[in-house]
Amino acid sequence: MMKLLRRVVDIKTGSEGPAHDPYSYTQIRVETKHVREDGYALVQDVELHEGLVEECRVRQYIDRRCVSFFTVEGSKDGRIVFEAMTGLTPEMAERCRLRLDTRCRCGSRQVRAENGYPGETLYVCARCDNVVSGHFNEESVR
Numbered sequence: 001m002m003k004l005l006r007r008v009v010d011i012k013t014g015s016e017g018p019a020h021d022p023y024s025y026t027q028i029r030v031e032t033k034h035v036r037e038d039g040y041a042l043v044q045d046v047e048l049h050e051g052l053v054e055e056c057r058v059r060q061y062i063d064r065r066c067v068s069f070f071t072v073e074g075s076k077d078g079r080i081v082f083e084a085m086t087g088l089t090p091e092m093a094e095r096c097r098l099r100l101d102t103r104c105r106c107g108s109r110q111v112r113a114e115n116g117y118p119g120e121t122l123y124v125c126a127r128c129d130n131v132v133s134g135h136f137n138e139e140s141v142r
């Protein structure tokens with residue numbers, strides 16, 4: 001059995017492609033660090049990028065040496081690889097990050113996403129409607 005030491009979920013949004021015809025993208029990255037039975041640290045970095053380019057990039061390191069690096073192209077195949085490597089669907093990873101980040105002053109960790117101003121996503125407490133946190137994608141309002 002490997003022991004999970006750390007899991008980080010990071011989500012980025014922005015735009016890519018030519019300035020006159022930009023594409024919005026979402027990038028979900030899940031980094032995990034395990035300790036193997038032999039004592040070596042296994043770090044896995046899985047990044048799903050969906051925008052103009054659709055692909056899943058996977059990197060694995062054992063004892064800080066890169067032992068595996070590959071990219072799977074296409075949204076469908078990328079999602080399958082993302083899920084296989086992380087054990088999470090992209091949607092689960094997104095919720096997982098919300099859980100890590102947010103807790104309302106009422107103590108609830110249940111939040112729902114709502115659209116605010118253009119480019120803005122608000123996370124609203126499901127129990128008391130308090131705005132817990134916001135996420136602003138400045139690229140989308142340029």
Ligand SMILES: [Zn+2]
Pocket residue numbers: 104105106107108125126127128129130
């Ligand atoms: Zn609340």
